[in-house]
Amino acid sequence: MSAVxxxxxxxxxxxxxEHTFDLKRRLFALIQMKYQRPPRRRVxxxxxxRVERxxxxxxxxxxxxxxxxILKVICGxxxxxxxxxxxxxxxxxxxxxxxxxxxxxxxxxxxxxYGVLLGRSRQExxxxxxxxxxxxxxxxxxxxxxxxxxxxxxxxxxxxxxTDTNPDILxxxxxxxxxDESFRNKSRxxxxxxxxxxxxxxxxxxxxxxxxxxxxxxIWMDGGRIRSAGPSAYxxxxxxxxxxxxxxxxxxxxxxxxx
Amino acid sequence: MPRMRxxxxxxxxxxxxxxxxxxxxxxxxxxxxxxxxxxxxxxxTAIFGFQFRKYYDGxxxxxxxxxxxxxxxxxxxxxxxxQALPSVVVNSGLANKIRLPAVLFPxxxxxxxxxxxxxxxxxxxxxxxxxxxxxxxxxxxxxxxxIGLVLLAAGVSFLVSTAYVFFRDIPHIWELVTFLAWVAxxxxxxxxxxxxxxxxxxxxxxxxPTIESLRQIIVGTQLPDVSLVGAxxxxxxxxxxxxxxxxxxxxxxxxxxx
Numbered sequence: 001m002s003a004v005x006x007x008x009x010x011x012x013x014x015x016x017x018e019h020t021f022d023l024k025r026r027l028f029a030l031i032q033m034k035y036q037r038p039p040r041r042r043v044x045x046x047x048x049x050r051v052e053r054x055x056x057x058x059x060x061x062x063x064x065x066x067x068x069x070i071l072k073v074i075c076g077x078x079x080x081x082x083x084x085x086x087x088x089x090x091x092x093x094x095x096x097x098x099x100x101x102x103x104x105x106x107x108x109x110x111x112x113x114y115g116v117l118l119g120r121s122r123q124e125x126x127x128x129x130x131x132x133x134x135x136x137x138x139x140x141x142x143x144x145x146x147x148x149x150x151x152x153x154x155x156x157x158x159x160x161x162x163t164d165t166n167p168d169i170l171x172x173x174x175x176x177x178x179x180d181e182s183f184r185n186k187s188r189x190x191x192x193x194x195x196x197x198x199x200x201x202x203x204x205x206x207x208x209x210x211x212x213x214x215x216x217x218x219i220w221m222d223g224g225r226i227r228s229a230g231p232s233a234y235x236x237x238x239x240x241x242x243x244x245x246x247x248x249x250x251x252x253x254x255x256x257x258x259x
Numbered sequence: 260m261p262r263m264r265x266x267x268x269x270x271x272x273x274x275x276x277x278x279x280x281x282x283x284x285x286x287x288x289x290x291x292x293x294x295x296x297x298x299x300x301x302x303x304t305a306i307f308g309f310q311f312r313k314y315y316d317g318x319x320x321x322x323x324x325x326x327x328x329x330x331x332x333x334x335x336x337x338x339x340x341x342q343a344l345p346s347v348v349v350n351s352g353l354a355n356k357i358r359l360p361a362v363l364f365p366x367x368x369x370x371x372x373x374x375x376x377x378x379x380x381x382x383x384x385x386x387x388x389x390x391x392x393x394x395x396x397x398x399x400x401x402x403x404x405x406i407g408l409v410l411l412a413a414g415v416s417f418l419v420s421t422a423y424v425f426f427r428d429i430p431h432i433w434e435l436v437t438f439l440a441w442v443a444x445x446x447x448x449x450x451x452x453x454x455x456x457x458x459x460x461x462x463x464x465x466x467x468p469t470i471e472s473l474r475q476i477i478v479g480t481q482l483p484d485v486s487l488v489g490a491x492x493x494x495x496x497x498x499x500x501x502x503x504x505x506x507x508x509x510x511x512x513x514x515x516x517x
Contacts, residue, residue: 105279
């Protein structure tokens with residue numbers, strides 16, 4: 001049984017720029033019979049994907065190719081317009097650390113708040129607060145508001161909370177390296193430990209070398225479709241070739257124009 | 260069951276966050292919420308009390324208490340709904356990163372105000388009722404119109420927070436609507452002074468049964484009318500059902516617009 005299974009997933013999203021958030025204007029448009037169905041854009045196009053338990057999948061591709069959208073569909077934040085999404089086990093999203101913090105609440109209350117948002121129970125988080133503070137090296141800030149933490153400290157706290165769990169599926173949008181050098185080593189070790197476990201990892205990254213080395217397999221997203229899938233080295237090579245070719249093409253064309 | 264449990268945990272932490280944000284560092288805490296209706300009651304009584312007391316057994320105090328009850332109900336409704344109105348949009352950062360039931364955002368606002376209602380306003384209502392009527396059994400009825408009120412506010416907040424996702428000019432309209440509802444609620448004036456034709460329209464005000472039944476329980480010389488209590492609960496349940504249906508029906512479109 002796969003950990004993640006996407007079957008023919010397509011997603012149309014409304015384009016926000018063209019939406020008028022103005023009731024008066026919409027009413028006038030209705031009266032003048034000018035109302036149109038909102039324009040939609042296809043951001044995922046027939047994506048089928050199977051990720052086995054314990055697999056580490058790297059997702060690569062240009063900006064706007066649908067990488068993060070795939071993660072959101074897997075997390076259940078977005079629902080596919082067509083197709084099916086099946087996941088097995090607890091999903092831990094590690095998307096932009098600290099998104100759930102309330103700057104005015106004290107650190108210990110934020111730990112409970114963030115942990116519950118990420119899917120754990122209040123009791124569990126209260127029991128773990130000390131441990132998390134220790135890992136983040138923020139014990140003396142227990143009752144200060146998060147507002148007074150430096151951005152590095154806040155990132156450390158976010159990392160400590162989010163990784164202090166035993167997820168079945170770990171979702172990473174860009175690899176995490178937070179804090180100063182010593183904390184960076186510590187966080188890397190924790191990520192590596194999660195990696196070694198039988199956790200399924202899905203990671204979006206622009207660091208091709210990292211994807212090649214650390215992931216078992218990869219997909220290359222292009223215009224909302226999977227352009228290529230397979231072992232990570234194979235997919236990264238293909239992607240690099242294509243990027244280099246198109247860069248070379250552009251260079252050629254530029255030269256031709258100049259000549 | 261784990262889903263219910265998770266929903267409850269989420270609602271608790273989000274409610275807690277809202278309450279703490281509101282009362283940080285204030286030693287009166289939740290009791291600040293009484294300041295607003297008390298001050299306004301003093302002002303209304305000073306201005307209208309002399310003329311209107313004849314409709315309230317000739318007693319300025321009765322007029323003041325009636326105004327206080329009506330104001331507390333109305334302020335709860337107006338504040339909680341206008342605060343819940345932008346809640347879905349305001350929390351878009353969170354909703355875009357973590358899978359959460361969107362209904363939590365308006366609901367946690369309403370529940371924060373309900374906590375305030377339960378520990379700030381309800382005891383005051385209870386004390387007034389006992390002193391005024393000397394009939395402690397009336398306290399048994401007291402929670403029901405308040406539950407109706409909370410349900411009504413929740414239902415309306417589902418509607419307005421949905422509307423705000425699509426139309427960002429809703430707050431201006433909502434301000435006008437609540438002001439109209441304020442004038443159309445016989446809170447600071449006796450219903451008797453309104454012409455019977457207009458009075459029929461006022462009965463459509465969904466806050467009317469709540470305010471009227473609370474007034475009867477707390478201040479009235481007449482016995483509380485149980486059908487009014489029922490009407491208050493009924494309004495709340497209907498509002499909640501409609502609000503939740505609309506919210507749920509359009510929820511799928513939220514993520515593209517926030």
